[in-house]
Amino acid sequence: MVFIxxxxxxxxxxxxxxxxEIGRLYETEPIIHNYALCYALGLVDSQIYSTTxxxxxxxxxxxxxxxxxxxxxxxxLNHQKIYVTPARSIRHSAILNTWKYANNNYHVEMxxxxxxxxxxxxxxxxxxxSQFEFFVISQKELKxxxxxxxxxxxxxxxxTVEQLPxxxxxxxxxxxxxxxxxxxxxxxxxxxSYDVVNMPPVSLIQNVQMRGQYYQFTEMKDIKIPARMAYxxxx
Numbered sequence: 639m640v641f642i643x644x645x646x647x648x649x650x651x652x653x654x655x656x657x658x659e660i661g662r663l664y665e666t667e668p669i670i671h672n673y674a675l676c677y678a679l680g681l682v683d684s685q686i687y688s689t690t691x692x693x694x695x696x697x698x699x700x701x702x703x704x705x706x707x708x709x710x711x712x713x714x715l716n717h718q719k720i721y722v723t724p725a726r727s728i729r730h731s732a733i734l735n736t737w738k739y740a741n742n743n744y745h746v747e748m749x750x751x752x753x754x755x756x757x758x759x760x761x762x763x764x765x766x767x768s769q770f771e772f773f774v775i776s777q778k779e780l781k782x783x784x785x786x787x788x789x790x791x792x793x794x795x796x797x798t799v800e801q802l803p804x805x806x807x808x809x810x811x812x813x814x815x816x817x818x819x820x821x822x823x824x825x826x827x828x829x830x831s832y833d834v835v836n837m838p839p840v841s842l843i844q845n846v847q848m849r850g851q852y853y854q855f856t857e858m859k860d861i862k863i864p865a866r867m868a869y870x871x872x873x
Contacts, residue, residue, distance in 0.1 A: 642802045642853065642863065643774040647725060647786065651793035652733055653764040657837045665762040666732075669835055669842065670725035670770055670788065672819050673708055678786040678795075679774075681720060682711045687780070689714035706839065712869040719777035721867045724817040724842050730768035735761045773816070773863060775853075805853035805863075812852050812862045817844040821873060826850060826866040 647670075655674075657667035681687050683697040691697065695710040715721065738758045774780065786795045817835060820843050827850030832843035851865040 639777070640805060640853070641776045641779055642805055643776075643780065643782065644800045644802055644861075645725075645772050645774060645782065646728070646798045646800075647770040647772075647788075647795045648798070649764060649766050649768045649770075649788075649793060649795050651766055651791065651795075652735075653768070653789045653793045653795075654761055654791055655789045656761075662759045663762065664759060666764050666789075667835060667837055668727040668730045668732075668764055668768070668770075669817055669837070669844075670772070671837060671840075671842065672722045672724045672772070672822075673712065673839065674788065675722045675725060675772060676712060676715065678788050679722065679782055679797075681715060681722070683714075687715075687720065688718055689720070708839065708869075709871045712871075716868045720780070721775045721822070721869070723773045723775075723863070723867075724819060725770040725772035726817050726844070728769040728771050730770075731765040733763050733765045735763060737761065771816075775863070775867065802861075803855060803857070805855055807851065807865065808854050808862075809851045811847070811849045812854075814846045814848065814852070814862055814864060815844075815860065816863070817842045818846055818864065818867075819843075819869075821870040822867045823848070823850075823864050824873065825870060826868075827852075827864050 654666050656664040658665050676682055683691045691710055691714060695707050697711055782799050784797055786797055788795055819840055821840055827848045830847045832846040835842040835844060853863045853865055855861055
């Protein structure tokens, strides 16, 4: 049996991560990657969800190096048939913060500067009270946390979870209005057209027209979710 949870996030702090860098501007796109959500939900390397990883890839207590290990961390979720979609904005606003920094070297060789230009940058962040929506698909019932931490500043967010009715299985041509990770759907569905959202580590797609198996709901005609999604890391 498939359980599908519709999750809504409401930010209690401003959310920042560098989706793109434009000169000195570091911009946060109003979309949350599904990799980030897996970590924030506590699904990675968890005894509760039976997703523990090998000791050399352990994530729970100490990370000896700042090198992403998405394949090692997310593959156990495939084994447990747990999948999280990226989150789209329901409503949001942005704030722009300017920051400055100085050179704190204890010893420098004094040289005459050509220009007196301060070192600064700007961060475009998603403001508090912004809301996002995503789905969690599982073969067993899950109990998800009420509070999450997201982004570079570990911003606080409140999670509201609604278990949707039993979905109907369908197959054919359909449009998914929610953002998707292309690597996770391209092996089980024929992707026909889409809009790209450029962001690391894998750019997402939205407004996707595709052909294949999907879940739909009698009373919620606007929700169509591709079936058989799983984490893949190579195209």
